Amino acid sequence: KNQVEQSPQSLIILEGKNCTLQCNYTVSPFSNLRWYKQDTGRGPVSLTIMTFSENTKSNGRYTATLDADTKQSSLHITASQLSDSASYICVVSRGGATNKLIFGTGTLLAVQP
Amino acid sequence: KAGVTQTPRYLIKTRGQQVTLSCSPISGHRSVSWYQQTPGQGLQFLFEYFSETQRNKGNFPGRFSGRQFSNSRSEMNVSTLELGDSALYLCASSAGGTSGSVFEQYFGPGTRLTVT
Numbered sequence: 001k002n003q004v005e006q007s008p009q010s011l012i013i014l015e016g017k018n019c020t021l022q023c024n025y026t027v028s029p030f031s032n033l034r035w036y037k038q039d040t041g042r043g044p045v046s047l048t049i050m051t052f053s054e055n056t057k058s059n060g061r062y063t064a065t066l067d068a069d070t071k072q073s074s075l076h077i078t079a080s081q082l083s084d085s086a087s088y089i090c091v092v093s094r095g096g097a098t099n100k101l102i103f104g105t106g107t108l109l110a111v112q113p
Numbered sequence: 114k115a116g117v118t119q120t121p122r123y124l125i126k127t128r129g130q131q132v133t134l135s136c137s138p139i140s141g142h143r144s145v146s147w148y149q150q151t152p153g154q155g156l157q158f159l160f161e162y163f164s165e166t167q168r169n170k171g172n173f174p175g176r177f178s179g180r181q182f183s184n185s186r187s188e189m190n191v192s193t194l195e196l197g198d199s200a201l202y203l204c205a206s207s208a209g210g211t212s213g214s215v216f217e218q219y220f221g222p223g224t225r226l227t228v229t
Contacts, residue, residue: 043117043203043220044156089156100169101146101218105155 002027004092004104012110017080021107023073023090031095035064035075038087038106047075047088077109085111115140117206117221125227131192134224138185138206144168145187146218147179150201159202162187191226199228 004025013019025033032051036044048057048064050073057064061084063076077084090104118137126132138145146169147159158171162181179189185206191198201223209216 041222043205043222045220046217049217091156100171101158103156103158 002092002094002102004090004102006088006090006104006107008107009105010108010110012112013080015080015082015111015113018076018078019080019109021075021077021088021090021109023075023104025071025073025090025092025102025104027071027092027094027102029095030068030071031093033064033066033073033093034091034101035062035073036089036091038089040086044089080111082111082113085109117204117219119202119204119221119224121224122222123225123227125229126194127229128194128196130194131190132194132226133188133190134202134204134226136187136189136204136206136221138187138204139219142206142208142219143185144207144209144216145181145185146205146207147187147189148203148205149173150203150223151199156203159189194228196228199226201225 007022034049035047038044047059047062050057050066052068061078066073087106087108089106092102094100120135144163146161148156150156160179161169165181176192181187203220203223205218205220207216207218
């Protein structure tokens with residue numbers, strides 16, 4: 001079954017600290033993996049998109065890694081800010097004739113002052 | 114460049130009624146996808162349209178339907194509303210051909226539907 005699992009479900013960190021969010025998937029065939037940030041009451045915003053051949057991709061203080069062999073990805077946030085408080089969603093695209101996005105349920109991050 | 118717009122932003126309906134939600138994609142984008150987001154299930158794919166044709170469909174009952182117009186604007190309709198249809202409905206547009214391609218997807222702010 002094509003699934004995307006994220007951990008932890010929720011996380012509280014202090015402003016200025018780093019954190020890492022995890023994503024494991026069993027989607028096959030794999031096309032690409034995305035990380036989205038969703039602020040409360042708003043639509044998701046893309047942070048990174050990685051294809052099979054990409055191991056690391058950065059977007060400012062956000063760095064995503066992908067290990068296609070173990071089917072794991074992580075999103076690392078450095079020097080967290082209050083504005084990083086949001087839900088972070090891992091999405092894997094299943095390739096083949098019918099390209100479909102399979103969503104994780106997200107990690108809810110709260111950054112406290 | 115204007116982003117994806119969705120109307121209305123909030124909607125309250127009663128069970129048994131029907132509802133139509135609208136989505137205007139980013140200018141030039143031909144692919145529009147619809148998603149349902151609930152606290153328990155997360156984001157779930159409803160369907161995707163490209164050049165007025167439905168390209169992909171998720172696992173939702175036939176009460177959920179959609180269409181796309183020649184200007185790429187899209188509507189989704191839910192008939193015979195149930196309490197469980199209460200959710201945030203998001204649409205996303207892309208310049209690419211399918212929702213799973215490497216083309217970036219841009220989400221709208223969503224329509225919050227409450228069914229009482």
